[in-house]
Amino acid sequence: MSRWPPNRWEEDELVSKTRARVDQGALNLTPSQAETSYQGSMAGTNRHDDDAASSRVSMYSYRSNDRDNMRFVKEVDGRTINALSDQYYLPTDDPEWERLDKQHVAVVLGLGGLYPAKEVVRAVLAQQEGVQKSILDLGCGTGVWAVEMAKEFPWADVVGVDLALCPLEPENVPPNCRFEMDNLNLGLSHYENQFDVVHLRFVGSGLKDFPQRMKDVHATLKPGGVVLWVDVDYSLYFTPEFRYIPFALDANDPVGAWGQRSLAEMRRACTIVGSDIHGMEDALDNGLWNNEQIDPETCKTGSLYLPIGPWATHEDPAITQKLRYIGALMRTDAINGMKSIRPLLSKFWPPEIVDQWAKMAQKENMEMKNSPSMRVRLAWGRKRADGEERAPPLPLRPEPTESSSDDDALSDTDTKPYPFLFIYDSPEVSMEQKLLRNRDKVVSLPPSPSKS
Template identity: 50%
Template sequence: MDRQQQLSTPKVDQDPYNLTPSQAQTTYYADSMADGQSSKVDEDAQTRRSTYTYRSEADISKFIRQVHGRTINALSDQYLLPTDDEEWNRLNKQHTSVILGFSGRLYPVPETVNAILRPDGHGPKRILDLGTGTGVWAVEMAHEFPHAEVVGVDLAPCPLQPDEVPSNCRFEVDDINLGLQHFENQFDVIHIRFVAAGIKDFRKTMEDVHNCLKPGGIVLWVEIDYDLYSYTHGDFRHLTMASELNPDGAWLPRPAYEMVRSVIIGGSQIDVMAQLLDTEGLWNQTTLLDPDTCKAASMYLPLGPWATSKNPIEAQYLHYVGSLMRQDIKSGHRAVHPLLIRTGWTQEVVNKWSAEADKELDSMKDKALLRIRIAWGRRRAEPDCPAPPLPEAELSTEGSLAKYPFYYVYDTQEQTLNETKERNRDKPTTEPFHPKRAKPAA
């Protein structure tokens, strides 16, 4: 099988999903996208178009390139994480872990999402998945809400087959940095997950995303906190990173820390994302969003099966998530090697970091966790008005699990600020050496 054939095949990892073959089916890019034309969601699927075209395996070369032995998207120099078999398998494990953190659901606030997506006789409900990756979230939403239209957008094609397209789901290749005007006022639910590394102007992108909501629609922001944490005596503490300034620290956080510095050097506003979601949340987005509907949350995912509970169901839950996340991170810190090499680190150095990180993941001595930032809010009915009231929606318990124990919701901006201060109380302020930030010799 050649590389183009590999790229077009589904890569759903059955083991972490526990899915039947039929449940594991994924979808495909719409065949109706035309070059150079903006996309508009409408009632006729044959008229849907996108900024970029994907029609066949022969077109794949337009969207990918090889960098230091990994396949990378060809549309943006901003986002350099891979788009290949290993990365797809990693992202599927990551997706499963996040869904387990939502107690088996695809999204936070299920009562609100279900009420918004309830059929109301006013045309189809519409769902937008930005940064769709492998497409698995969009596909599962299309199955859960068969009356809704689902659109997934990403920088690179997903590993999907045409004959597995649900009739209510399609995908587009696009760079959201270019704007989302063609999607304005069209979606009831917008899900945007793990895209910050590729965003050049986070405030503008946030406004663009919120403009794509219909009045009363909800946005779901899900982003990684690239600092790692240690769980000690029931408390989450910043995991001190190893460097020339602190040789006794943990090596596990180093690749993620350097990834953040590297994408910032390349023009990303991943640091602005962190500041916005951890200090402002969505409460300050009052031009479009109703602050009374805004909340934030933290989800902590253990990196290894070290977490336990007196409740045997919770213990099994945490063990499974930890096992998946250890696999995810072992692959993830190698996925950033091309990016780190581009910004001045040598292959020898990044290999050393990865080897040390693997040792720490296997020993689990630090009880390390990855934190996921989450924020949501609904669009106002019109300027200066609250979001419209929601109909009562019966929430199915199908697919839900016991409450995930490391999930915390913040009802106010003040709570978010207090939690951020407490979480970062041990975070150092001095940056370690970087080859592109080194001071010149005196």
Template identity: 35%
Template sequence: MTTNQDEFVDTSSDGRSASPAPSMYSFSSSVDGRTMLREAYGRILNNQNDTYFLPADNEEHRRLDLQHQIITLALGSLYPAPNLVRRALAPRPGKTAAILDVGTGSGSWAIDMAKQFPHCSVVGVDLAPPRVDGDLPPNCRFEIDDANLGFSHYRESFDVIHARSVSAGIRDFPQFLEELAQALRPGGVVLLGDGEMQLYDEWQEPLAYSTQGSSDFSWLHSVFFAGYNAMKSRGGSVDSPSMNPTWLRNIDAFTDVGWHKVYIPLGPWRCGDERELLLAEMLREDCLRYIAGLGPYLLSEGYFPESVEMMTREAATELRELRVRFHTRWSFAWAVKK
């Protein structure tokens, strides 16, 4: 079975499906899902949540597929805290372990987890239909939901909950974490991961903002800064990656909180080993696609189209020609439900 962005349907009168651990919409191959999408500023966006304004089209899903490969290579696994995850998902007589992927995007992580843990049930939820080529694993399904609405319908339904790159679409991240805690079964693990909008220099120190004309001005940094402000303006929790460990510790339901940071060069500007060079090259390509996708955010904040075109073009040139030596930092956090 091949799924695409035209195959989702509301199957219940109250807006949530009748499937186990139901979300808002369940997969259906017979109904047009374009009502969940809209065209704006030259891209296809979700039609459920005005906070999250990155595209939801096939081009963006291909970028998310690439990002998934980058993170998997950087971690050496599909997930951080592997011992905790494997313990939570270990087969048990009379029980089917369950995994929830919040903000599933293209669905890559959910599908890979379904393949790695065939005895588990995997549910991926997002604001828009995923792009899935080929047959889905029989233990994997996708549903449409807005995490800002809460997860009371998922109470104690999952053993692992994964939420990656969702901060721009979450309005109240501490409350979101409370909801995830309620959706976990005792002993379950929550996994968080997000790339920061803050860029870092070649020594992995945070870059200070500089204005055009200064000696250290960068168009790439300027675009990231503009994107950060646009996401904040729309209500996104873009500062959450660095705050997640603290917020997790503040929730009584959680224990064994951990945190891991990964710095990746933004392009192959230094001599590293083969793995680092591959990561850097892949991340450069991901970033080129990412800054192209920031257009709706910037245009919706009042930037003129010609300004957005110029900013993103110059930023892309810096990346392609390795004019800047920057790192990005990915922050991962996890916790176990008591």
């Protein structure tokens, strides 16, 4: 593995292109959601010279045989796109960071906290004398999740990894949080057996050879560590029956949805540029029960449905308020997401057609046609002990004292159950639910026009 810190001029140029400023007031985020830090690598400790170190930009861990040809970003259709992976074609600029932060809030509200499997995660990360706990956030995006975890577990080391620099300001940051640039598709051998919790959220569209990437990710866990896969379904569903919404074929289609058509075209485009998005979908919906690195008795999958638009209601007014807030966030996410995938879709369709799809999808979103929801797929499990069939026993969590904070409330947004979160305890139930939600799914798209 080679180390390549760029010179100071290159750092300043890169930061100017990729670092955004979070609109904290608009999001009403907590102070810690606007903080981050850049420190040395967990995979090695060669620091910059004193001048470069003062900029507090992270170490880089790209493994490349041709560093002179490495470029960080490129401009496509007026958006800044990373130039380090052909598979991940979403922007890395201010509008995208703002979209991702609002998306983060919606997911956290739906999960009722930063992560699923709360009891397992907290037990795995419980303080143990003489044991350093560690957390890895792969595809960390704006860094919000990593920073919040560093706040919640101040005794744990947290490292966030992404193709682009984390865009948040470095002032007043948790000392136990650091960030690196890296490409998951190049392997993760420099992180093997280092982490108690590994988290991946919405990275599947940028991965190639998903079975190998999954193997790489699980290898970064310590025995007994837990992996948390959180990814998008890239489909829209009627609510509350959670059934696939058909995609529109032409302007006269009375039933099909243009938002669904755009997502279906995105999935096709991702496949063409080398993403194993279908492998990701199958692997996470099937769960980790048959994964050779994971203890099957610790596995579960799940579906988190986030309404798109403030249309949802519930008999409990507090839950209605939460659903409608999530819906407002997700409607903004859907509208801005169409702008984010425009450079990718325009590789295969004329931009004017893509813009027309976006216009019609926005009209659907504003009218809240079909009461749509976006599904987030969940899968988790704990790594087997070395040479064993099972994971080691969970560490015992210390008994709370009167002076201690309520540990069970950490990272929980409230105690009211979210009505659109479903957890599946077996592969049979997981597959049954997959068949039910996709019973009306048609995957045959019209041919895309050839483009020179």
